Amino acid sequence: MKKNFVFSNEQYNPYLYLTSGGYEATTPSHQYGPLGRSGYMLHYISNGKGTFISDNITYHMKKGDFMYIEPKKTVTMIADKNDPWSFYWIRFTGDLIKQYMSRINISYQDPVFSINDTPIVPQKIVEIVNYSQDPHRSDFIYNAKLLEILDSLHNILPNVSSNQSSSSEVIYTKALYYIRNNYESTISINDVVDYLTVDRTYLYKLFKQNMNIGPKEYLTKYRLKKASELLKVSNESITFIAQSCGFPSYQRFARVFHKYIGYSPSEYQKKFL
Structure with missing residues (x-):
């Protein structure tokens, strides 16, 4: 050996x-x-x-x-x-x-x-x-x-x-890669579809098969995950954090954050800072 x-x-x-x-x-x-x-x-x-x-x-x-x-x-x-x-x-x-x-x-x-x-x-x-x-x-x-x-x-x-471009596994992996590397900007699922040159319905089926959620919900949850991580450690304003994670406005971020997390962004931040 x-x-x-x-x-x-x-x-x-x-x-x-x-x-x-x-x-x-x-x-x-x-x-x-x-x-x-x-x-x-x-x-x-x-x-x-x-x-x-x-x-x-x-x-x-x-x-x-x-x-x-x-x-x-x-x-x-x-x-x-x-x-x-x-x-x-x-x-x-x-x-x-x-x-x-x-x-x-x-x-x-x-x-x-x-x-x-x-x-x-x-x-x-x-x-x-x-x-x-x-x-x-x-x-x-x-x-x-x-x-x-x-x-x-x-x-x-x-x-x-x-x-391997015809492989569903490769397309799914590329979609994850694109989302995780571009979530900070205001990308939508249309941008993901254009990047992969695939049908939107087909991409939806791939995500449902692998995660049991659609790509739009995955993008939202991934942005919220990154935002919640920043809220725990950053003293930046909530508006800044929202925009850093691809949310176009504080109002939309606060609404979506409360829906999925159960707290307002400010309440969540106060728990850790």
Whole structure:
């Protein structure tokens, strides 16, 4: 069995910096988190199974899958009790990384993917971990391999999505992704439908099948969830919080909030501040 291994790169670069990486073969039911991490991270599962929780969504992971973690975002990782996972991982940061990651079709809200037919990404991750043991290792090589990984992901992930565009699961997942990344603006379900280029009735059926509520109600509840989180910790005005969560006016926000939460926004805020 391969031994667990962690390396750190001390050749700091403020623009593009592969900070660390390693290999871990976990024990049954081993749990990490819920905790946040510093830097961006990619985990490649080389064996076994486990559970990954990101943005309060649970993903059941297996060999060949990838997990993506954004800086300071809370995640939980739990190894399977019968077939615990092993994985290679890398952590990276820098001023250029955020720009690059915004061009790749992965995020905190959509953090898992599998590239079964394209081995270059896992190969490069394994290469980085193995290269870290070279006594003549160079920051230039680290960054070159990291850029190869990011470029491959940029080229591969859109193709994965387009090849599966007829899949109801992919359409449903893309709808969730769009809502969670655009709820702050005054989007409507018409915007979601236009983005996906699907029939509104079809999208409604997908949400009913998966959540037993329609997409409009899901958008409303997601905005209320984010608003209630802000009301607990923020001293900003309720009008500001409402607009930050996509509600066009205080009046509409207060009406909807009371309907679903059972309190007015000000009553709810006073309970926590």
